[in-house]
Amino acid sequence: MKPYIYITRRLPKTAVELIETKYEVSMWEHEDIPVPREILIEEAKKANALLTMLSDTIDEVVLTAGSQLKVVANLAVGFDNIDVETATKQGIAICNTPYVLTDTTADLAFALLMATARRIVEAAEMVKQDQWKSWSPLLLAGHDIHHKTIGIVGMGKIGSTVARRATGFEMDILYHNRTRKPEVEKELGAVYCSFDELVTKSDFIVCLTPLTDETRNLFTRDIFKKMKPSAIFINVGRGPVVDENALYEALLEKDIAGAGLDVFAKEPINGDHPLLKLSNVVALPHIGSSSVETRVIMMKLCLDNIEAVLTGNNPTALVNKDWNALVN
Ligand code: DGY
Numbered sequence: 001m002k003p004y005i006y007i008t009r010r011l012p013k014t015a016v017e018l019i020e021t022k023y024e025v026s027m028w029e030h031e032d033i034p035v036p037r038e039i040l041i042e043e044a045k046k047a048n049a050l051l052t053m054l055s056d057t058i059d060e061v062v063l064t065a066g067s068q069l070k071v072v073a074n075l076a077v078g079f080d081n082i083d084v085e086t087a088t089k090q091g092i093a094i095c096n097t098p099y100v101l102t103d104t105t106a107d108l109a110f111a112l113l114m115a116t117a118r119r120i121v122e123a124a125e126m127v128k129q130d131q132w133k134s135w136s137p138l139l140l141a142g143h144d145i146h147h148k149t150i151g152i153v154g155m156g157k158i159g160s161t162v163a164r165r166a167t168g169f170e171m172d173i174l175y176h177n178r179t180r181k182p183e184v185e186k187e188l189g190a191v192y193c194s195f196d197e198l199v200t201k202s203d204f205i206v207c208l209t210p211l212t213d214e215t216r217n218l219f220t221r222d223i224f225k226k227m228k229p230s231a232i233f234i235n236v237g238r239g240p241v242v243d244e245n246a247l248y249e250a251l252l253e254k255d256i257a258g259a260g261l262d263v264f265a266k267e268p269i270n271g272d273h274p275l276l277k278l279s280n281v282v283a284l285p286h287i288g289s290s291s292v293e294t295r296v297i298m299m300k301l302c303l304d305n306i307e308a309v310l311t312g313n314n315p316t317a318l319v320n321k322d323w324n325a326l327v328n
Contacts (some may be wrong), residue, residue: 151202154209
């Protein structure tokens with residue numbers, strides 16, 4: 001019997017046909033609707049491998065549903081949707097998609113920064129809605145980006161790639177991270193500082209930190225109050241890192257000038273959410289790594305990781321590094 005792989009979203013035929021000769025593969029039928037929980041659990045009972053999305057909750061119930069589950073490959077670099085500890089105890093490898101999405105996600109972070117600062121979305125809507133009545137001196141005047149200070153919270157691979165883009169705009173770069181990054185300091189002139197100093201001094205605060213117990217609700221009202229009134233907050237990390245009520249109040253009370261958000265506490269965000277009513281908020285539907293090229297590479301990496309584990313090899317992108325020690 002061929003090992004069974006269940007994919008929790010419909011992926012293009014071309015992405016899976018290569019493995020179909022060696023494995024039994026089944027996919028959730030929709031591309032844009034998540035797999036219902038009960039189906040996910042039923043599939044997890046039978047599967048040797050799951051290819052999951054960041055919108056799937058892979059908790060103890062899923063991980064212990066069946067006894068033959070060997071690997072969960074998440075189509076994302078983030079894995080806060082997975083109970084990694086339980087997976088490790090169960091001897092299940094957890095894989096993600098680092099490296100391959102770094103440039104694409106950094107491009108999106110910088111695009112969002114620029115769109116928010118220069119009010120691109122408002123401006124484009126004005127033209128499309130036939131509201132452009134005349135050229136005027138301060139029509140949709142935004143904020144400069146060049147020669148300003150960018151503060152990057154979370155200086156991982158994506159953070160340093162955003163910093164590299166910032167050098168093209170001759171920006172000063174501050175960063176805060178769990179560990180210092182001497183190579184980034186040397187190459188890009190980035191300056192390490194405390195979180196408080198970063199939020200106080202930066203014109204653009206770019207959040208790229210993963211969601212952990214330490215980073216949940218990191219951005220509170222007190223933190224937004226410390227920012228410059230002209231500051232722009234960008235989040236391309238994870239939504240729950242921000243207290244969204246605090247952000248809303250900070251924008252309403254003009255503690256800060258604007259926000260560009262690719263991620264939200266609850267996704268998809270409800271269309272009635274107060275943040276979406278503010279003209280100085282640019283909101284995107286979590287598309288950080290979403291270019292055709294990168295998403296295809298991410299799919300391939302997930303399948304390669306699955307195949308490695310199912311054939312007794314080490315996957316290229318393993319999250320639970322202690323998995324190997326436990327199973328071998
Ligand atoms: C990830 O891969 O974790 C990103 O959030 C996707 O855009």
